[in-house]
């Protein structure tokens with residue numbers, strides 16, 4: 001390393017132990033302030049709770065506490081107004097704030113770090129930050145779910161083809177399809193609630209790794225910060241990031257669900273399907289092809305799913321094989337975690353906004369149903385009710401479908417006499433079964449597609465909300 005690139009030693013924090021300055025490259029490589037400063041509110045909240053406990057326990061004086069509180073109020077103002085000067089020399093959010101506090105209030109600022117370490121401090125900050133983020137995400141998920149329920153309600157009776165293998169399978173209601181999306185988000189919300197519970201524990205008090213010699217009161221700090229409990233082992237408290245990994249796993253699953261909805265919206269918007277319209281403000285045009293209207297928002301959501309999967313893999317890999325206790329590797333937890341938070345938050349916000357702008361196109365949905373022999377299973381079930389074994393019914397209907405296909409018509413357009421050539425059990429009443437409405441209404445049990453069930457499911461969902 002060229003000595004010219006060595007900066008003046010600014011490591012006021014540990015200068016006593018060191019005999020040569022850090023190079024600019026090492027400084028830039030090891031610093032995290034550029035990305036961890038977003039946790040400044042949590043850092044200050046944690047410090048204030050810690051200071052309050054120190055004073056209650058007689059470890060610092062009441063005057064020191066008052067000074068710390070006064071200094072922090074000023075720092076909050078400075079950060080909010082943009083006047084605060086973040087310095088790379090001070091490595092991270094913790095040292096930046098502590099240094100400023102000391103400049104403002106003197107020795108009281110230097111006493112704040114008594115009985116704690118940046119290791120338990122950062123673990124506390126991340127947990128607080130993530131807890132706040134999960135709370136925001138739950139609110140957005142709730143708004144997204146309301147939008148889905150409203151759409152399901154608007155289209156509770158609208159028939160559309162249900163697919164398996166992306167081939168027309170059976171008639172379903174549009175509302176029923178949207179309720180499937182809703183169910184996915186319900187489990188997502190449950191998962192985030194579980195992650196929140198395990199995130200919501202206090203590491204402070206673990207200090208660097210072994211605990212501290214001061215008579216601290218961890219339960220008090222936990223209560224001050226709204227934690228449900230404390231991390232019970234100091235080594236584990238400062239080192240594990242499993243809660244962040246879990247958050248990314250829950251986020252990856254949520255995004256996977258969003259990507260599936262997105263894919264369907266992209267397909268459905270294609271004129272070959274023409275199943276839905278999406279409000280123009282969620283689409284963009286082409287710079288060269290004047291006729292284009294592209295479903296950019298669902299496409300991007302589909303794409304951003306990969307990025308969240310990447311963050312999950314990054315954090316799993318970061319943690320793999322790490323010996324106890326804290327290792328600097330863990331500083332790398334923040335960027336993937338923050339980006340996962342941002343991606344999920346933005347995606348939910350935009351989807352909650354977009355879903356009310358989705359409208360079904362009932363005439364196209366019905367056309368698609370007509371082309372796919374969607375009521376063939378209903379005909380087979382009809383024959384079973386008349387006494388034919390299911391396998392025989394299946395075969396008879398298969399032959400009928402082939403005939404209809406040859407003639408270029410749908411099953412209900414075949415004359416009765418012709419239908420009877422496939423099974424003498426077929427009577428005049430078959431046409432009621434072959435209609436789309438008959439097919440839908442007959443699947444009238446909990447979880448089924450009948451409009452009555454769709455409405456009941458929506459009512460249950462609204463009740464829970």
Ligand code: ARG
Nearest residue numbers: 032092118119122328330331
């Ligand atoms: N910026 C560090 C991090 O994000 C804070 C903890 C540093 N601790 C240490 N012993 N170097 O993990």
